[in-house]
Amino acid sequence: MKPVQQVTNAAKPVDLARKTSVWTQIKKNYAAYLFLLPKLILFVAFIMIPVVWAFVSSFQEYKIFGSEWVGFENYVKVFQSSAFYDALKNTFLFTVVTVPFNVISALIIASLIHPLGKWSQSFFRGAFYLPTVTSMVIVAMVWRWMYNQDFGLFNYVLGLFGMDPVNWLGQSSTALWSLIIMQCLIPFGVGIILYLAAMGSISHSLYEAATIDGANGFQKWLRITIPLLKPTTLYLVLLSTIGSFQVFTQIIMMTGGGPGSATETLVHLIYKTGFRDFEFGYASAQSIVLFAIILIFSIIQFRVLRYDD
Amino acid sequence: MAKLNKTIIYVALLVFSIVSLMPLYWVFSTSLQLSKYQDEDLKQSVSYVDSNPPKMYPMGVPEYFEHWGKARDAEKAGDDKAAAQHREIMDAIVKDTFSGFTTLFQKNNIGRWFLNSGYISVVVTLGILLFDSMAGYVLAKKQFPGKNLIFYAIVGTMMIPGQVTLVPMFMMVKNLGIMDTHWALIFPDLSMVFGVFLMRQFMYSVPDELLDAAKIDGAGEWKTYWSIVLPLARPGLAALGIFTFMNVWNSFLWPIIVLNDANLYTLPVGLKTLQDANLASFKLLMSGAAIASIPMIIVFILFQRHFVKGLTLGGVKE
Structure with a gap:
């Protein structure tokens, strides 16, 4: 050598x-x-x-024969349009409700699965991950039907309790919440699998020591499991926030952003601006703003969850 | 007490998994639901597809067995005419149960969409496996000028959401003259960089001694990569391959932008147009959904182990 x-x-x-x-x-x-x-x-x-x-x-206006420089005009337009704020508000609400719900429910489900035997573990892991390998297009098609006013599953269940049918996706007051509930009830399969993997790598001796100190099951979960899962939690929160800000398929398949702008989201707005109205410069500016929002959110989450303790 | 707790946990998990699997079950149940059923007593056609209350399982199954029993009784009683009638109804039930699938294949070109989705997914997956493992290998195992620059450029763009490049990608595809062709899907999908990152992580575990030994034995760079590195990276390749296949098979936003010709549609795009047409019954839509989801369900059941591995590889950072 x-x-x-x-x-x-x-x-x-x-x-x-x-x-x-x-x-x-x-x-x-x-x-x-x-x-x-x-x-x-x-x-x-x-x-x-x-x-x-x-x-x-994003600094140009698209013309058929060559584009024209317009400076920050597209960005000014973005921040002055009420459609953008509606989309931002809806996307934000969607994210703020579904991300914590999905991550926490993944944590709880994984905690319930983890102590089980090998066979039951892989059975339940499969049951919760399987729905996520199918296309969102399909999931959205079924849910659209389950929300159907006349013969959907949800109104049938309401009817059992003597309640009137609801026009879930057709009215502004319930449309967005219907999409949020749907997102909450689709299992966060990736989260469950990653939590299970992380739980498997926590050393048994920690739990044994806690048992000797007289801690019960719940205390061990709260004081040992959750803190040690923090890197996984951070990753999952980031992952699902980024995914949630890009929500699109459900919107185009189920509501088209309506009624009015009740379920308009950022990506659906970009899609409409770019490929229905063909305002390429404006759509680019919207995309860059979306990117900036995702970036800022990611940085904030990273800091908060990382340096919390 | 501990036993009771365990029972509660099992019951809770079973309830959760039923909620989780319900929509998928609904797809298959509705795709096989009776849609035109000549009710014997009412003498009129009834549909169970959009009935209220909704039917929770394909009604053809009990109906079929009912008529099977009646046909057998009639035969025993020597009433051949009634038996033949019941047999006829049984045939009609079978035909109607699968009518969603037969209509899709005969009238809606779904076989074509299926083949399109299939071959595009296979081509992209093979391309990604080859190119990403080549790139990941040299990024993990070789020293050369510009290596870090290339690596950080690639990893840096992983942060940028795909929607940011929708518009320029559209113009690019237009300028290249590949709009409304499958190349417009294949090239952008082949350029996804997540696999480079994943393969690089994986290639670190290939022992240097093996590579040195191959070199001493006179193996060229390509031979070393092909017959030593690739076989060792098989678990990583399996995971990457499955996820690439799944992503491409399910991809939706980009295909609906670049595809116009119905003969070129992939399954998700085809399903959307079916839904938009409003002419399609729900049975037909759910039959399409079933056809689109069956391959992914099979892949998942066969390779569950690799799914778990791939997720943990991608999720756990250094």
Whole structure:
């Protein structure tokens, strides 16, 4: 090993030699670049360029024959439009209710599953994860029908208790809440699996020590399990917040953002602006604002959950 | 006491899992529901698909057995005509139960959509597995100028939500002249970078000694990668492959933007147009939903282990 070290050291003192050595290193490692090449081409063409382009076009107005620079006009338009604030408010409410509900219920379900035997564990894990491998398009189609005013499951259940049928998705007062309830009742499969994995890696000796100190099951859960699951919780909160800010499929499949703007969300608004009204510059500005909001939220959550204690 | 607690836990979990699986059950139950049933006594056609109260299981099953019993009784009594009538009704029940599926295949082109979704998912998955494992391998195991720059550029963009690039991607696809073709789906999907990150994590566990040994034996870079690195990375590849397949199979927002030709639709896009058409009965929609979800359910049941592995690999950060 040692002689090799000396050879590389020997090349270092001369600056010129170092410069050429970068080139020789590139030449020597040409195979590594060839391995990277296919992915790199795709990455630059379909991610890097579009990201830069999104920024650029947010300062332009799209015209059929070339675009025009309009400065911050698109951004001003975003912040002056009531549609944007409606969408922001709805997305925000959706996130604030569903994210804590989903993460906490995933924690509780995982805590219930964890002590069970191997067979029951994988059975329940499957039962809770299976619904999440099917497309949201399908989930939305079924729920739309379950919410149907005339022959849906929900109004049938209400009828059993002698209550009048509700036009769940058709009126502003219940439409958004119907979507929120639906999101809460779709199991957070990823969360349950990650919590289970994290619980499996907590050392038994901690629980044994707590038992000797006279702690009961609930105290152990509160004082040992939950604090040690914190990194997982942070990850899940971030993951589901980002996902929740991008809510789209349910909206287009179930309400189309309506009635009025009752269920308009940010991504559905971007979709409408870009691909129904073809206002590309305006849609780009909305996308950049969405990105900024997600980024700010992620940073806040990261700080709060990380340095809480 | 402990036993009672355990019973409560089991009951609670069973209730939760019924709630969780209910919509999926509803898809299959409704897809097989009787929609045009000639009721014997009422002499009129009834549909159980949009009946109130909703029927919780396919009504064809009890009806079928009822007529089966009657046919048998009639045969015993020697009434061949009545028996034949019951047999006829039994055939009609079977035909009607599966009518959603037969209509979709005969009239709505769903076979085409299924093939489109299938081949696009397979092509993208294979491409991602190859390209991402190649990139992940050199990013984990090789030293070369620019390596860190490339890695951080790739990881940095993982934070950016896909919607940010919808508009420029649309223009790009338009300029490349691949609008309304499957290339417009395949290229953007192939450029997803999560797999590079995942494979890089995985490739760290490949022992350097093995790579050195291969080099001494005179194996070239490609041979080392293909016959030593790839087999060792198999668990990671399995997890990445399954998740890529699932994402592409279920992807929706981008396909509805770039696809117009009904012959090119993928399943989710096709299902949306079925729903939009409003002509389709709910039985038909749910039959489509069943067709679209069956492959994912099979994949999940076969590879449950890899799903868990993939999630934990992606979720646990260094």
